[in-house]
Amino acid sequence: MADANSKTYDVAIIGGGINGVGVARDCSMRGLSTILFEKNDLCAGSTGACSGMIHGGPRYLETERETTRKSCEDSGAIQRIAPNLLFRIPILIPVMQQDPKIYMEMVETFCTAYDSFSAIKGGKPHVRLNRAEVQALDPGFSKDIVGAVSMDEWGTDPFRLVILTAKSAVASGAEIVVPAKVHEVVTENGKVKGVKVARDGHGVEFVQAKTVINLAGPWAPFIDSKKTRSLRMRPSKGVHLVLDRRIVNVSLVCKAIDGRESVFILPHEHTTIIGTTDDDYYGHPDRVTITQDEVGYLMQAVHRYFPSLHDYRIMRAFVGIRPTVYGWGMSESSLSRDHEIYDHKQDGADGLYSMIGGKLAAYRLMAEEMTDVICKRLDRRESCRTHLESLPGCTTEMPWIDEARRTGVDPLTVRRLFFRHGSEAHKILEAARKDPELRQTLCECDQVLAAEVEYCVRAEWAKNLADVRRRTRLGMGPCQSCRCANQTALFLGRLFNWSAADVDEASQDFVARRWRGNQPVLFGEQAKQEEYARALHLYSTGVGHGDL
Known part of the structure; x- marks a missing residue:
């Protein structure tokens, strides 16, 4: 960040998760001078604590069809720009002996509707399986599973996706400053002038910028809270468990005991991941912890479908906070997974924007929408190309x-x-x-x-x-x-x-x-x-x- 004090950037971005680097990539590819600050490390927050799935969000199909469509569309784009980073995850929705007889038909009807998005996300259409076919896939599955319907999704390494997106942004001219903590969004007469930031081992300095984008996820309300006071979110806590090996080769969607949530057990690289919880969180994101009750809740959900779970070693748990869009009068799992962009002009900070919500699978579309807002403000006409150009090194050739x-x-x-x-x-x-x-x-x-x-x-x-x-x-x-x-x-x-x-x-x-x-x-x-x-x-x- 040499000579940062004398340079005025078009865009200063706060936050080095997938949304931060995604917007940095889009802005820089459109010719905007861009600088990004991350207080810890790239992908050290919510993105790094996700399930690692690039999926369409089928559970939102009934109430948020557009969110599902966007996620599936962007899943296809991510496969094109980072093919080596993605791997297929077949998912089974099991039907238990205790379920109503009509449940199988309900699940298949649901998956038939989801099939309409298969082409845009490169997925395979659903398949209906009987008891013997389910057992043939994995003898460890419960004998009470009388059948299942399959879905097709994709997994990724979210850390690598963030790093390669950041490298692409730098290749287009962006600057990434890590670690660097933003202390204040500086305004003059109600208009943004830049940020005060402390780099690692340095004092606080002023960096000039025409616009500032707050993409700090669940930390967003804590970024100069007076200037972001209109920002509303309903943060939710997600806990995952990690087993020390692959104990399944296909994923299962397991009903939790409270009936509110579905818990996945899914193969991820050479481990198995179980998750996730979805509970309101009212504390500071830096102080989130995991309880043994949450561990037990996840294990109980999966054990019903995979009885031998307790024979395997769960080697760790990890937790993240989702910056979910605010909603009242509904359970956490029913909250919208769409995103919202806030213009903080109403808070006396014209030129400061925040974006919250969304899903990993839709990060590129979210970045495109956010960059469109900035380009309109700065009277720039360049169009988005992030879906057309591969991330650095990404290729289908892996000799x-x-x-x-x-x-x-x-x-x-x-x-x-x-x-x-x-x-x-x-x-x-x-x-x-x-x-x-x-x-x-x-x-x-x-x-x-x-x-x-x-x-x-x-x-x-x-x-x-x-x-x-x-x-x-x-x-x-x-x-x-x-x-x-x-x-x-x-x-x-x-x-x-x-x-x-x-x-x-x-x-x-x-x-x-x-x-x-x-x-x-x-x-x-x-x-x-x-x-x-x-x-x-x-x-x-x-x-x-x-x-x-």
Whole structure:
């Protein structure tokens, strides 16, 4: 952000989730000078705590058909611009023996209506399955399931989607400043003049901008609250559980005990995700926690359909806050998943805008709509091209077998590199081929090479172990960082010239963060095993003994 004080940007964006980087990409591609500030790291908030599904939202079909259409349409666009980042998720809506006899017909009628969107999202039409066919898919499913109807959806790595969208924005001229906390939206005579922002390790400075867009998600009301006082949202809390392996190959939609919600159990990369809850949240987003009641609620819902659930290890839980559009007199799960744009001129801040709500699957359309508003204000005529141009490196060509043979790197490692980085994987593999240090595997669970970590530091704003985790999944596997934290901290220490104390602190902080996500799911013998693993890690570093 050199010389930021002397430059006036067309757009200053607050927030580095999918909406923030999506708008930054669209604005910069239309020729607007754009700068984005994120107080923590890209995708460190609500986007990083989502289910990772690019889906149309079939449950909104009855009441919000337009929201479903938009999400399906954008799902198709995301598949075109980031094909290597998406994977198909077949979903079953099961019918239990205890359900009314007409329930199967109701489900199939619903899925038939949803089929009308299949073409635009690249999905397959529904299939009706009998009991034997359901059991053939997975013998672990409950014997009380008498049949099911399938849907077809897509999954993604939300962290990679955000990072690649941000890189595309930078390639078009945008500036991404991470970490940097906006303290105030500066106005003069009721008109926006810019923002006061504190970059990491620097004092507060004034950055001039013609417009400011508040895309901080559930943090949006806390961004200069006097100037955003008209903003109304009804934040809801979503908890997910993560199992240490794929225990299903298709997803199930499970009815929760209260009948209000549907809980998914879905395969995601080499893990299984269960979620999510949907409860009003009245606290600050920085202080959200997970209760064992929420863990039990999710497990109870899935156990009815997958009785052997308790035989598997739930290795952690994670939580996020949805910046849901405000609604009164309805349950949380009935709230609209559409989005709203606020013009804060009425709050005495002409030129300040906020956007809340929406879904991951519709982020590109939301960004297009927000950018249209800015272009109209600035009298710019450029049209949107974000659905036409691929994200950096994204491609349908993934020659992982050939590259594994050429470089001698493990084939699964190469395949994961192509999934995360597309054609950029060639650069990472070439660096690993030439340098033995970069060839070493830092994370065995997720096959993360030192070369990939070095690339993320050099090209993707990674500054610490948590940043590396978001970009590579390092530490997200069964060991939950116990085997990879120390050696990765040492490697980063060499890149950043850290002291020995800095390396130890980085390793301990990373493990402690993972531990906080493990605690809500620790029961019985698993709790003892986790304490033992943590003790081994602490003693292996020679520090932190007082924490035992």
